[in-house]
Amino acid sequence: IKWTEGRGWHDGQLVPYGPLSVDPANMTLHYAQEIFEGLKAYRRPDGSVSLFRPEANAERFQISARRLAMPELPVETFVAACDALVKQDQAWVPQHGGEESLYLRPFMIANEVGLGVRPANEYLFLVIASPAGAYFPGGVKPVSVWLSENYVRAVPGGMGFAKTGGNYAASLLAQAEAAAKGCDQVVWLDALEHKWVEEMGGMNLYFVYGDKIVTPELTGSLLAGITRDSLLRVARDLGYTSEEGRISTEQWKRDTENGTLTEVFACGTAAVITPVGTVKSTAGEWQQSGGEPGEVTLRLRKALLDIQTGKAEDVHGWTHRIA
Ligand code: PMP
Numbered sequence: 001i002k003w004t005e006g007r008g009w010h011d012g013q014l015v016p017y018g019p020l021s022v023d024p025a026n027m028t029l030h031y032a033q034e035i036f037e038g039l040k041a042y043r044r045p046d047g048s049v050s051l052f053r054p055e056a057n058a059e060r061f062q063i064s065a066r067r068l069a070m071p072e073l074p075v076e077t078f079v080a081a082c083d084a085l086v087k088q089d090q091a092w093v094p095q096h097g098g099e100e101s102l103y104l105r106p107f108m109i110a111n112e113v114g115l116g117v118r119p120a121n122e123y124l125f126l127v128i129a130s131p132a133g134a135y136f137p138g139g140v141k142p143v144s145v146w147l148s149e150n151y152v153r154a155v156p157g158g159m160g161f162a163k164t165g166g167n168y169a170a171s172l173l174a175q176a177e178a179a180a181k182g183c184d185q186v187v188w189l190d191a192l193e194h195k196w197v198e199e200m201g202g203m204n205l206y207f208v209y210g211d212k213i214v215t216p217e218l219t220g221s222l223l224a225g226i227t228r229d230s231l232l233r234v235a236r237d238l239g240y241t242s243e244e245g246r247i248s249t250e251q252w253k254r255d256t257e258n259g260t261l262t263e264v265f266a267c268g269t270a271a272v273i274t275p276v277g278t279v280k281s282t283a284g285e286w287q288q289s290g291g292e293p294g295e296v297t298l299r300l301r302k303a304l305l306d307i308q309t310g311k312a313e314d315v316h317g318w319t320h321r322i323a
Contacts, residue, residue, distance in 0.1 A: 001081065002111070003071050005121035012077075014084055017128065027110040027120045034165045035064040036107035038269050039226075040132065041086045041322070043096040044310030049086060051104075051320040052308045054079045056226045061106065063224075064162040069119040070108060078106060078125075079320065085127050086322050092131050099134040099272070099305065135271040140293045140301065142277025143266070145187045145200065146178035147249055149282055152191040153198070153221070160198075160221030171201055181280055185266070189249065191221065197247045203268035204228035205276075207247055208296045209260055217244040227267040227304070233316060234303050240296070249281060256286050263294030265301075272308070273301035 001012040028034050037057045041049050058078035065072045082104055086093070094100035106127040110120035151174040154160025159167060171186065178186040178201075187205070190196040197216050199205055204225040207214045213235050218224050235242040255261035256279075264276040275293040279286050288294070306312035310319070 001073075001077065001125045003073075003123040003125070008071075009073065009077060009125075012081065014088055020124075023113045025113045025115055027112050027114055030115065031110070031117055032164070032166045032169075033068055033070060033110040033120060034107065035061065035068055035070065036105060036163055036165070037061050039082070039104050039106075040101035040269060040308070041093050041104065041129075042101050042309045043093050045096050046310075047096070048310075049090060049093045049102075049322045050310060051079075051082060051086065051322070053226055053230070053318045054082050054320050056229070057106070060163065060224065060226070061108075064164055065108065067159055067162040068164055070110070070123060073108070073125055081125070081127050082106065083320075083322055085129055089129050090322070092129065094131065096309065099136075099309075101132050102129050103132040103269075104129050132270075135274075140273075140275060140298065142275040142288070142291060142293055143184040144182065144278035144280065145185045145276055146181045146183035147197075147279065147281035148174045148177065148186045148188060149194045150174070150177065151186075152194075153188040155191040156219075156221060158221060161218070161223060163223060175201055183278070183280055187279075188222070190219065195248050195250070197249060197252065198222040199225075200266045200268075202270060203266035203274065206231065206265050206267060207252070207255075207261055208263035208265070208294060209255070210262060211239070211296075212241040212243070213296065213300075214243055214245045214247065216247060225268055227269060227272065230304060230316075230318065231267055231273075231300060234307070235300060237315070238299065238303055249283065252279070253281075253283060253286055256288060262289060263297050264288045265294070265297040272305050273297060 058075040062072045093102045111122040111124040112120035174186045188198040199222040277291045
């Protein structure tokens with residue numbers, strides 16, 4: 001779908017996958033005016049296909065658009081575009097039973113040719129799709145994490161709450177640092193004090209204190225994950241207490257050592273829920289729940305996945321069926 005100044009959104013088309021032809025002076029290539037989303041289509045027990053909370057992705061896409069000085073796409077248009085593509089590609093949605101899905105990547109780029117720094121006057125909204133395998137084919141396995149003090153992902157007043165490529169470009173070197181420390185993922189801390197836990201590379205974090213789960217509050221420099229939001233509610237359905245709060249790296253280490261912090265997990269569209277195992281930082285190294293996936297982590301993972309794949313009743317109205 002195209003957007004042009006004065007005309008708005010127009011000329012939506014469903015076309016076979018193929019390369020885009022891009023002018024070397026396309027403004028996206030120079031000034032990174034780009035935003036994206038990620039969501040999954042799952043096959044249900046009755047053979048039909050559904051998306052999980054696509055309206056929430058559409059709303060976050062509008063928030064990202066505003067921050068990047070781009071035009072907002074109506075929620076209905078975003079969802080209708082996802083719908084049309086999934087319908088066309090139904091055969092690529094895996095059979096019910098596993099965790100496989102068809103991953104959708106809606107995105108918007110500036111489409112004006114020019115070398116001045118200002119918001120473009122033309123944009124392109126596209127959706128592409130790719131089959132996604134189960135994240136943990138051999139069973140859920142904890143990840144190891146590195147608490148990054150050398151790099152920050154986002155600063156107050158910056159773009160951390162938007163889903164834009166620049167945030168991920170800023171993360172690559174930190175991710176390489178985490179790998180050099182022998183860790184799978186980087187954990188971001190706040191930009192001012194390098195003390196407050198924000199999120200993981202592509203997932204939000206939860207801290208399990210017995211039957212209470214706590215996730216870092218939305219400070220403006222981390223992404224408001226849809227999985228994060230869903231879990232605040234699913235946890236309550238299962239009888240846990242769930243809340244947003246502030247967790248420092250010192251508290252993380254201390255509460256693990258004194259046994260009050262029983263599990264830590266990360267959550268996002270890709271893995272749904274990933275347990276955190278080994279934690280490494282400049283203050284030392286420790287293990288969550290003996291390096292095994294915790295009981296609360298696995299219970300929440302199953303509960304959310306069952307709603308997403310249609311195995312459990314969806315009391316929240318999160319399921320969007322493809323007609
Ligand atoms: N934080 C970041 C930086 C991410 O890229 C993602 C993945 N979109 C998340 C958190 C989790 O968000 P969601 O649950 O909407 O996938």
